[in-house]
Amino acid sequence: QCPHPQPIDQVADWFKSEVLPISNSAAFNAQTLIKHTRNASSIRLSLRPVITLTDDTRAEHMDAGICITHSSLADGVACLPSLIIMGVMKGGTGELGSWLTMHPYLKRFNRHTMEGVCENPEAQFFNKINQRGFESGWRKYALLGFEMDSFANVSHVYTFEKTPDIISMDAARVARMHSLLPSVRLIASLRDPAARAYSHFQHNCREGRILVGNPGTKFADRVIVNERRDPRTVQRVNDFLKAIGATREDFSKPTGSCTSKQFETALLTRLDGTRGTRISHNESMAFAILERGFYAEQLDVITQYYPRDQIHLNLYEAMSKDMVSHINDIQTWLGLPFFDYSPLTRINARGYTSLQAVKSKTDSKPYESLGDDVYQLLVEMYLPSMRDLARYVDKSLLRKHWPIN
Ligand SMILES: Nc1ncnc2c1ncn2[C@@H]1O[C@H](COP(=O)(O)OS(=O)(=O)O)[C@@H](OP(=O)(O)O)[C@H]1O
Numbered sequence: 001q002c003p004h005p006q007p008i009d010q011v012a013d014w015f016k017s018e019v020l021p022i023s024n025s026a027a028f029n030a031q032t033l034i035k036h037t038r039n040a041s042s043i044r045l046s047l048r049p050v051i052t053l054t055d056d057t058r059a060e061h062m063d064a065g066i067c068i069t070h071s072s073l074a075d076g077v078a079c080l081p082s083l084i085i086m087g088v089m090k091g092g093t094g095e096l097g098s099w100l101t102m103h104p105y106l107k108r109f110n111r112h113t114m115e116g117v118c119e120n121p122e123a124q125f126f127n128k129i130n131q132r133g134f135e136s137g138w139r140k141y142a143l144l145g146f147e148m149d150s151f152a153n154v155s156h157v158y159t160f161e162k163t164p165d166i167i168s169m170d171a172a173r174v175a176r177m178h179s180l181l182p183s184v185r186l187i188a189s190l191r192d193p194a195a196r197a198y199s200h201f202q203h204n205c206r207e208g209r210i211l212v213g214n215p216g217t218k219f220a221d222r223v224i225v226n227e228r229r230d231p232r233t234v235q236r237v238n239d240f241l242k243a244i245g246a247t248r249e250d251f252s253k254p255t256g257s258c259t260s261k262q263f264e265t266a267l268l269t270r271l272d273g274t275r276g277t278r279i280s281h282n283e284s285m286a287f288a289i290l291e292r293g294f295y296a297e298q299l300d301v302i303t304q305y306y307p308r309d310q311i312h313l314n315l316y317e318a319m320s321k322d323m324v325s326h327i328n329d330i331q332t333w334l335g336l337p338f339f340d341y342s343p344l345t346r347i348n349a350r351g352y353t354s355l356q357a358v359k360s361k362t363d364s365k366p367y368e369s370l371g372d373d374v375y376q377l378l379v380e381m382y383l384p385s386m387r388d389l390a391r392y393v394d395k396s397l398l399r400k401h402w403p404i405n
Contacts, residue, residue, distance in 0.1 A: 020049045021049075023052045
């Protein structure tokens with residue numbers, strides 16, 4: 001396991017739980033127990049079960065915050081996550097994850113690299129796994145990613161992970177996650193979908209997933225969004241190349257960041273090679289980026305399984321203006337002992353608040369601003385969904401930060 005950045009001097013007595021060892025997991029149902037022992041959530045359990053895993057232990061016996069032991073852990077213990085940062089991609093989830101990692105009572109999903117360096121990668125479990133993989137994989141997810149620093153920490157440390165793809169999972173995947181973690185708390189940081197889409201486009205550009213036509217050729221003003229994590233894209237990109245009579249060799253990766261104009265081209269280019277004047281989400285070359293921005297529809301799937309009071313929604317724009325008070329709201333919502341982040345903060349060269357000694361994505365050079373015309377095209381497409389989000393987020397907050405009237 002990786003050591004915690006902020007060890008606790010003295011654990012708050014009111015927060016401590018008693019450990020409940022369970023050796024016969026098949027005869028035990030954690031989900032029933034949690035209902036009776038949680039005070040606020042799967043965080044701060046009065047009795048914290050530590051289950052010895054056997055071949056009979058199934059996902060349905062588990063729940064958020066439950067700890068497990070197994071021969072593969074020697075005398076160690078791992079605890080299932082009580083909290084997941086579920087999205088949205090490019091909503092400041094990395095920053096949120098860094099801040100929560102500093103909380104002395106929280107421990108983040110971690111892994112050692114081959115060189116023995118400790119990392120906090122995204123778990124990427126529930127979004128990737130199918131039913132067969134889930135049945136064998138949930139143990140690995142728990143045992144490898146959430147091992148505790150010491151057995152003594154079971155009384156007061158809770159684990160969490162960040163996987164921004166979770167908010168856009170289909171119902172089957174959400175159902176699978178729910179079967180293992182019905183009490184888990186979910187956090188989403190929602191960003192103006194138009195700005196989110198552009199940030200996602202720039203992200204893909206840095207990752208080599210945006211291809212532009214080679215200069216001096218008839219494809220010079222063409223742009224391909226090659227979102228390789230989306231299996232539907234491969235076929236669509238091939239169809240597009242065929243429609244315009246090009247091959248992959250006619251395209252290359254840009255050397256720096258992409259331009260707003262290139263984004264506009266990707267948005268307006270239809271997969272049949274023609275160019276529209278308005279954005280049609282399904283037909284757009286950028287469809288895989290665009291579909292991440294329909295938050296109300298995504299939350300409709302999540303809330304089929306998770307009650308609204310297990311979900312914390314904040315707006316990225318509000319959060320980035322006042323990181324400290326946002327993180328304090330989250331601490332309160334989780335029912336954690338208060339941790340004062342103020343002494344750990346710094347204001348970076350671009351005016352963003354981040355953590356000392358932790359690299360922030362806002363430390364890097366900004367990309368070209370999004371042109372007003374492109375922004376308006378995106379807003380026009382997203383407006384009905386943005387308005388619909390008022391079913392989940394206070395309308396006046398949405399109006400204050402997003403272009404909704
Ligand atoms: N402290 C702070 N304040 C304001 N904004 C911040 C902060 N930290 C990160 N960011 C911005 O968040 C964007 C990255 O979001 P994610 O970390 O969710 O990206 S990812 O999904 O994990 O790839 C990314 O946005 P863009 O720069 O627009 O791409 C970051 O700059």
